[in-house]
Amino acid sequence: MITVNELQNFLEDNERQILAMDRMNLLKINAIDEETGVNIPGISYICCVDWPVGVTPFSQYSCSDGTDLLGIYDKENKKLYHKRINSLILNDELKSVVDGIGSINFKNLYRLVVKEVDNILQKEYQSLRVQKQIENYNYKNSDFKESFIEQRIEIFFEKGIKVYGETKEYELRLTAYDYAKLISDKKYAKDLAMRYLFNKPEYRDVTNFEVNIEAYIYRQAKLNFYRNINLNDDDKKLLSLFKGISEANNARTVKIEYQQGNKSTEITVNVDEIRRRYDHSDGYSFSEYVITTMKATDKFYKDFKDEEDNRLGHILLKGIKKVKYGRKVLFEEK
Incomplete structure (x- = not known):
């Protein structure tokens, strides 16, 4: 494995283009200005290669013809700018050597x-x-x-x-x-x-x-x-309801006392489902599928579906009178 000094000497040497390593080689290529066709003074691409022949680092992301860009060296300021080192290509020892010469990540340039x-x-x-x-x-x-x-x-x-x-x-x-x-x-x-x-x-x-x-x-x-938002009474009730439920830490289910017309019931609902299934478009309501058992869901739908006031058989926000977790009251309509 190479040392910090070996890597530094390789980067500084004007004549040397290849540094042999255990599993691959490092290749140093002069950076060419694509507008003028001449070298960018003091700037070199540093690549990891299997066969250092006919290779060009087109992108910081791509690997082409066995070539992977490790970084770019600025000889005048003695700084190595490098991409995120892929551990599948470069081992931890090389990463520590790159870090040891005070290299700078590409994200700083970005x-x-x-x-x-x-x-x-x-x-x-x-x-x-x-x-x-x-x-x-x-x-x-x-x-x-x-x-x-x-x-x-x-x-x-x-x-x-x-x-x-x-x-x-x-x-x-x-x-x-x-x-x-x-x-x-x-x-x-x-x-x-x-x-x-x-x-x-x-x-x-x-x-x-x-x-x-x-x-x-x-x-x-x-x-x-x-x-500048103005919340209506239903908005305020909805937020008060959820604030109360959230105070029952780690509760998976809560009980709701519900009333619609002259009918009332108590249902057990799933907390995660009630968070997902509230609906503003249908007059502030929750799907009956937040109820924990299918039997109770079917019964609620049968009892409370009303073509005029509750055509979908949902749990209407206005019908929720109290929410409890065990003996603790989380929400109660005022």
Whole structure:
């Protein structure tokens, strides 16, 4: 197995292109500028190869003709930038050697491009055009209200606090050449950012720039709705019900005291199912299939299905009077 010094000497040696190892060789290839056809000064691809003949590292992800890109070496600054080392190709000893020379992961370069993408988008997000679109966003209450209530129900059943932040899903798809150019000139990050933004994603007729603007307008309109939301009595009852049920830690089932017209009953329901099967569209109700046994489900459906008030035979939110876990009352209608 090679040592840190052996790897460092190999990287620094202008004449040496191959470093023999136990299971494979390391191959050093001059990085060529695809625009000019000449070498990028001081930049080399470092590859793991079975046969170091006629190989080119096209991508940081792909393995072609027995070649896998390990990293890119910047001789002028004596830095090795490397991809995530695949343990199926490289053993832990080589990883420790790579770490030992103070190497830098490609993700640090990737962040430079993401930062440029963010900078360009943030300026547009603050533009009058985008702000007007957020202000005039056309939505129905149902578009955002259901997700608002679902988020809060999820929070009830989670330990700790869940923060719903903005997620970025930039697919930059940088190649080994992109990284080589970026290492030699950090300003190249802006060119890569512009390439990403003004390319069209697969199956879309608009550019990534417009895709991100649309997503931002939707998120901000949604947040504005959340800040100013007015819950009706059924919304408040639903949240109060779930908040109470969530306080019965690890409860698999709870008992519901139910009344509809002049009929009443007590049913045992599955907690996970009642979380999944509530329905705003049918007047705030739950499927009868949240009941734990088929016999009890069939009886409930037969007793409470009503063509005028409960045509689907569901458990209506307005009919739930009390929820208990053992002797503990989790919810009671006021």
